[in-house]
Amino acid sequence: MLEISAPATGAHLASVPETDAAALAELARKGRAAQPGWEALGTKGRSLVLDEMRRWLLANSARVIETLISETGKTHEDAQTLELAYALSALSYWSRNAGRFLAEQRALSRSPLVFGRTLVTRYLPRGLVGVIGPWNYPLINSFGDCLPALVAGNSVILKPSELTPLTSLLMAEGLREAGLPEGVLGVAPGGGDAGAALVDLVDFVMFTGSAASGRKVAERAAQTLTPVALELGGKDAMIVLAGANLARATNVAAYYGMLNAGQTCVSIERVYVEAPAYEAFLELLTDKVAALRCGAPAGPGSVEVGAITAARQLETIEAQVADARAKGARITTGGSRIEGTGRFFAPTVIADADEGMACMREETFGPLLAVRRISDADEAVAAVNDSPYGLGAAVFAASADEGIALARRLKVGSVCVNDAAIHYFALEAPMGGLRQSGIGVRHSAEGIRKFTQPQTILIAPRWMPDHEPQMYPARASRSRAIGRLLRLLYGR
Numbered sequence: 001m002l003e004i005s006a007p008a009t010g011a012h013l014a015s016v017p018e019t020d021a022a023a024l025a026e027l028a029r030k031g032r033a034a035q036p037g038w039e040a041l042g043t044k045g046r047s048l049v050l051d052e053m054r055r056w057l058l059a060n061s062a063r064v065i066e067t068l069i070s071e072t073g074k075t076h077e078d079a080q081t082l083e084l085a086y087a088l089s090a091l092s093y094w095s096r097n098a099g100r101f102l103a104e105q106r107a108l109s110r111s112p113l114v115f116g117r118t119l120v121t122r123y124l125p126r127g128l129v130g131v132i133g134p135w136n137y138p139l140i141n142s143f144g145d146c147l148p149a150l151v152a153g154n155s156v157i158l159k160p161s162e163l164t165p166l167t168s169l170l171m172a173e174g175l176r177e178a179g180l181p182e183g184v185l186g187v188a189p190g191g192g193d194a195g196a197a198l199v200d201l202v203d204f205v206m207f208t209g210s211a212a213s214g215r216k217v218a219e220r221a222a223q224t225l226t227p228v229a230l231e232l233g234g235k236d237a238m239i240v241l242a243g244a245n246l247a248r249a250t251n252v253a254a255y256y257g258m259l260n261a262g263q264t265c266v267s268i269e270r271v272y273v274e275a276p277a278y279e280a281f282l283e284l285l286t287d288k289v290a291a292l293r294c295g296a297p298a299g300p301g302s303v304e305v306g307a308i309t310a311a312r313q314l315e316t317i318e319a320q321v322a323d324a325r326a327k328g329a330r331i332t333t334g335g336s337r338i339e340g341t342g343r344f345f346a347p348t349v350i351a352d353a354d355e356g357m358a359c360m361r362e363e364t365f366g367p368l369l370a371v372r373r374i375s376d377a378d379e380a381v382a383a384v385n386d387s388p389y390g391l392g393a394a395v396f397a398a399s400a401d402e403g404i405a406l407a408r409r410l411k412v413g414s415v416c417v418n419d420a421a422i423h424y425f426a427l428e429a430p431m432g433g434l435r436q437s438g439i440g441v442r443h444s445a446e447g448i449r450k451f452t453q454p455q456t457i458l459i460a461p462r463w464m465p466d467h468e469p470q471m472y473p474a475r476a477s478r479s480r481a482i483g484r485l486l487r488l489l490y491g492r
């Protein structure tokens, strides 16, 4: 049994049965049995269910927000502005675009060997998809990743984090009421063991979580050659050059460093500031972070920074602060737990950080911004590109052109110029990471096609001569003709 408690208050919320091997196998059996009927509805029919779910979500938004807040400890604003808004826009986006992204495509090949044939490419559902999610955004990540998989015609088994299964169970209830056929979505509450067992049962794994778990998923999936998409951790940097608008840069750093108490894969965790702007940036940032209210959410407008959802996370944050202190960094605000019944860490700014400190190299996943002075842009680019992670970055410069030029030098999945992290909400653009931040992308056409298996059908026309391609018996004259043709086509 999973005992779910509220990180912000310590209150016991629910006892949820864990999914054992037999229950998981039964979910897989039901999913496979229901999938052909679901596929047969076509993207139009399936999109109607998403539309109905969007209406359900709006009608039940208070209940959904309350569930999110209680099991994660996030603020009302983080639950509403980030989670709910994302889910609504994702339901709308996939419903409107799935048909276009998955439409059959026809092409005529330019290869002389395929002359005259028509090519048709179809995007077939993979069958049964396993979605394994983290605890930081139960709606955006776990539920959000089910949507393109479902509308592509797959059945899905969702294995939410063992810390936050309640939102996923509520979303499954919503989808049932929205008309999703029985068996198409199964929710499998459980821990890492259930996630690992799920990998063996499905045709594709969509995993979001830490790089360490992602590696285990990839290893296990390799045994059955099951394809995976991995959305993993990050250590997103902001670069601030002299001449940048410091009022905006510090607002963006404070917001995207602290939102969801820093427990966001694309949080800003480290900031590189060019020397002439360093002291002014630090002062402004410290003032803004020190002004944030941190504590148990008590409705809209009550606090800016909520709880630390996973107990082990508090230890990581504390260890990084202690490490930075011991190596000569200054803590300009925050720096310790807030004692009380819930799990809270004071919003923290670490000044004079450098790459020798864990807070600049390892994912923090907490309300902590580490700031380093740099002599020029090259120094920051080298530090960003040297990171084991390559998820996102943000750039502030004196002009848009300077910012864009800097963005193009960064080896990460996404860069925001004069902004940060918000690209996640632009479903039109692919979002993913390099190096240990993952494999594959979510969003855009690529974010739904990964849940499909492309099938090519080649059609030779009826007028194709009986003797074509007549390569037998081999003839020297034909070889000479082919040589001339290849030179003609490719010789320039």
Ligand code: NAD
Residues within 6 Å of the ligand: 132, 133, 134, 135, 136, 137, 141, 159, 160, 161, 162, 190, 191, 192, 193, 194, 195, 196, 197, 208, 209, 210, 211, 212, 213, 214, 216, 217, 231, 232, 233, 234, 264, 265, 310, 363, 365, 391, 433, 437, 438
């Ligand atoms: P985690 O890796 O501990 O757990 C993630 C999920 O994997 C959970 O459901 C867990 O039960 C399951 N799991 C654990 N071991 C497994 C195994 N061997 N096989 C299969 N499943 C297993 O991560 P977390 O602490 O829940 O989440 C935080 C991490 O997620 C951070 O690193 C964060 O950056 C990352 N994250 C990434 C993105 C992104 O889009 N790139 C989004 C959100 C969170």
